[in-house]
Amino acid sequence: MPYLFLAPWFAGLLFITAGPIAASAYLSFTDYSLIGSPEWIGLDNFQRMFDDPRFYQSLKVTFIYVAVSVPLQLAFALFLAMVLDRGLRGLALYRSVYYLPSLIGGSVAIAILWRQIFGSDGLLNQVLRFVGFENPPGWVSNPDYALGTLIVLNVWTFGAPMVIFLAGLRQIPTMxxxxASLDGAGKARQFFQVTLPLLSPIIFFNLVLQTINAFQTFTQAFIVSGGTGGPADSTLFYTLYLYQRGFGNFDMGYASALAWFLLLIVGGLTAINFFAAKYWVFYGD
Structure with a gap:
């Protein structure tokens, strides 16, 4: 009887998760155009990566995005969590409002709105012209700033880590x-000597989770760049390049190899995070 109730889950695991994973693993060793039959070519797809300049560009863009946006997002989320932890009136309302960007930040609508805000004649440039800047750049059309706008968008979706930080702060005993106060420690020292060590497991959890999410970013880059990764491949995220190869060039074998290489990158970085955690994460035991 228990297996009857578990049958839908097992069916989903087999046909929605395990099946596509196995198919992707097989296709990564083939030449497959989505039209004909897959042709086995061994490790050729993986060898092609290292001769592909756009592959290196996508890695560069993605690593910059992750390395900059994730720490900024976590720092901003922790700051707001500490502000809300002071017992403000209407805390539930503030918590809901601040969590909202995490719910809608990855949507197509927000990506379109972001492109309008940071366009040449967007809201930001209108404000800059109003305060005296004569020729502000077109942020999303300038290679020097386009990636920065997406970093700002990711930082703006701070709601989920903020709620988790807030729950962690509520668990720290006031004693x-x-x-620390009786020992003469000020607010700054209490933050570094009490709050951060006791909150380190929550910081670690959010770091791992947000790093994985950042590597999977796709919608924002696709909409803001019009699916090209431009200007000048400055927003060519790894997932966007994978999409271009698989569904733009019908090179699904190569796209599958790119997907498995991304899995290795994310898995490797997660393993490094877990290894390094023993040097800075404090569990109280």
């Missing part, structure tokens, strides 16, 4: 702050 630690009282003891």
């Amino acid at each position: 630690y702050y009282e003891a």
